[in-house]
Amino acid sequence: MNQLPNSIEARDVAFQLHAYTDARKHEANGPLVIESGEGIYVEDNNGKRYIEGMAGLWSVAVGFGEKRLVEAAARQMEKLPFYHTFTHKTHGPSVELAEKLVSMAPVPMSKAYFTNSGSEANDTAIKLIWYRSNAMGQPERKKIISRVRGYHGVTVASASLTGLPNNHRSFDLPIDKILHTTSPHYRTMKNVGESEEDFAKRCAQELEDLILAEGPETIAAFFAEPVMGAGGVVVPPNGYWEAVQPILKKYDILFVADEVICGFGRTGNMFGTETYKLEPDMMTLSKALSSSYLPMSALLVNEKVYGPVADESHKIGVWGHGYTASGHPVAAAVALENLKILEERDLVGHVREISPTFLKRLNGLASHPLVIESRGIGLIGAVELAHEELSKTPGALGGKTNMAFQERGLISRNMIDALAFCPPLIITEQQVNDMFDIAEAGIEDVAKSL
Incomplete structure (x- = not known):
């Protein structure tokens, strides 16, 4: 039997595959x-x-080493280390966190659904959108638009939303029904002599042109980060959101605000939705929700989304979706304490x-x-x-x-x-x-x- 490597660096190279890493380069350089x-x-x-x-x-x-989050996890671990939210069951931390997030939302929201990562939250949003279209007797309304350089995760569906080439190459992505429109990066995408405001209007016009070319009756939703994160921290140009949002309303297209990075204070307001005066129908949250001390994410939906989904689940007899750790009691307890710290301080x-x-x-x-x-x-x-x-x-x-x-x-x-x-x-x-x-x-x- 070969002797196992001793150092943590050597053991890592021997046994672990890393995210966003050149695997062969990692073998040579280590972690x-x-x-x-x-x-x-x-x-x-x-x-x-x-x-x-x-x-x-x-x-x-x-920050790192926040004892209040460690203590919150330990208290909940002793009381109830795990329970689920399937089949009419629940527990205190998930109920409290859902109530807290719906009450914190900067626009009216109806329900919170818990997932474990931003990717899963966006993936679930896609499924809900398709489910809702079927519930409303609009089976052709399934196409979803996101943006070049946008980042929405790495599951098969959420990576398809992501508008970055390396998230698609050799993965056979994007999947069908996912479309991409212009990146709102003024410096790289502007025309010669085009002002920031005129560029914003052109981005909106190109979005509308895409909607009309595909058929408005086929477009279900538009996903966007208030400020693009992993695509290079792209701050929207002046007038961008003011030009884009009326187009979505004009064609009754759902708006999903991906607040995974922007949410919980990053842009100078509790949500990027507030910073840019957005009116989303759905919001995806993660990262600073629990300060990533434990995996936790959430999807907030308004009544316009929830109502048809609830009706369809009643017609079928079940809403056939769920993750084992959705609303995990320890993660939810940590998220609640994290939100208390954000507010108290x-x-x-x-x-x-x-x-x-x-x-x-x-x-x-x-x-x-x-x-x-x-x-x-x-x-x-x-x-x-x-x-x-x-x-x-x-x-x-x-x-x-x-x-x-x-x-x-x-x-x-x-x-x-x-x-x-x-x-x-x-x-x-x-x-x-x-x-x-x-x-x-x-x-x-x-x-x-x-």
């Missing part, structure tokens, strides 16, 4: 092993400390207070010759890089810069050649400056190496 975290910082197994500039995966709102107000410093430092990076654009809102942003020497290999410059950040003690994420910043909401002004000091030095390190 960064994070062992602990406190506040905005994490520490690796060699004792090196990093600013977690991505809040893990856009998600650890209250006024972290949304803190985001508004700290955002000017964050955006000033973010936009200050744009003066560097390698940076072609900075963009952000609240406590989420990105800088996009370009250099002629690496232009033939998209992502090479971003990856090199990401590693330069990491070497200096900052964890970011490169989305091709855009570097993202999405720190825990608890970050202080001094820590914002520390983060961008490292980013400035890291970009300069790369510039000197070229």
